Amino acid sequence: MNADPITFDYSTKTSVESALRISMTILFEKDMCSRGRSGSIEWAGVRNASPCGLVFLPPLIGGKASHQIGMFRWLTRKGYDxxxxNYSGHGNTSxxxxxxxxxxxxxCMLAHAHHLASRRGIPLFGIAPCYSAIPLLYSADRLKEPLQGIVLINAVLRLNPGAVIxxxxxxxxxxxxxxxxxxKCLTALAHYADFLFPGIRKGRDRFGILERKRVRLCATLADFLTLDPLEWIQLQKTRVLCLYARQDRILKVYDGGAGTDYKDDVSRVCPRALFKTLDGDHFFSHQMTRDRVAMHIKAFLQTNGVFILDRSEE
Known part of the structure; x- marks a missing residue:
């Protein structure tokens, strides 16, 4: 295992963090998890000396482990590992x-995270934005719901090729x-991808860090047209907090108002879900919205998923 102690100085990130002047030493881990005959998965993590929980962060397609770690690094300051x-075809994952x-x-990685959390004697949580909600909820069901709680952020729960077309x-x-x-169709397709995923490096040969040569194109297309992994899944035990934006372009592909139909889809899979709508877009571009997201996540984790939602803000 490659585990090197590094220091994150949070005092330079925001005015709030500057006021707190918190600097802490954590352990950065990077290793490979065996998938048996099908190779291995590259993973990364950060550890506290006395953690209060482990947060499992499945990646986004085209992203890598460090992206998710960086996005939620503020949780390490709250005491969470x-x-x-990296998905297959990404980074050093085979x-x-x-x-x-x-x-x-x-x-595979959720089972590994569950093992780590059990060994450390701490609860295991999951946070999944966008597409990563599908494999997380699917895996949670397959492993008999090992997560204390799940936070879904602008989660996509079904691919629905008809709606996309x-x-x-x-x-x-x-x-x-x-x-x-x-x-014209190719031009419109490129423009449509930019419309949905602004700021992500993409082209004929790549989407984010995912290179075309590492994609099974026919299998991916077949999966898109036929897969519905959550069709028969329902998490009966796991508490879920669903955060979603009113102006989310991606969610509006499936539900024009990102409203009743979307909530019904989530509740079907996660009957113990609580919902919180937020102003903003898919990426929560405004700092005030991101601060509110962090506030809700912190409250949910600190109560081990027993979250009291203000119904007036639902």
Whole structure:
């Protein structure tokens, strides 16, 4: 194992953190988790000297473990250990990417995280934004609900190719009214990807850190058209906090108002879910919204998932 002590100085991040003047030493871990005959998964984590919980952070497609660790590094200051990993085809994880592989990878790493949390004698939580909610909820069911609580952030729970195609067609018609052509379709597709995922490096050969040569293209397309991993899943024990934005472009692909239909989808899989709507977009671009997200996550974790929601803000 490559485990090197490093120091994070939080005093330079925000005015609040500057006022606190907190600097702490944590242990950074990076290692490989065996998948048996199918290779190994690269993972990374941070540890506190006396942790109060372990937070499992499944990655986003095209992202890597350090992205998720960096996004939620503020939780280490609250006493939580973090762990994330790279999907197949990403970083040093072996194999090639397809959507089905994200399910297998997440199940393997959630089992590993559960082992670590049990050995350390601390509760295990999960935080999943966007697509990563699907493999996390799927894996939680497969492993008989090892998580004390789950936070979903603008979570996508079904791929629904029909809704995506309708959304793209509406976007295409806005760009090219009454015009159809292969080149126009490719142009519209690139523009549509930028519309949904601004700021992410992408092109013919890559999406984020995921290179095309490491993708099983036919398998990924088949998965997109046929997979519905959560269709028959229902987490009866696990408490879930669902945070979602009113102006989320991605959620509106599935539910025009990101409202009743979306809540019904989440509640079907997570009957113990509580919902909190927030102003902002898919990426919570405004600092005030991000601060509120952090506040709700902290409250949920600190009460071990027993979260009292202000119904007036639901």
């Amino acid at each position: 973090l762990i994330s990993f 194999g090639r990417f397809c959507l089905a592989a994200t399910l297998r990878d997440t199940e 309708r959304s793209f067609w509406a976007h295409y018609r806005k760009m090219f009214p009454a015009q159809i052509g292969i080149r």
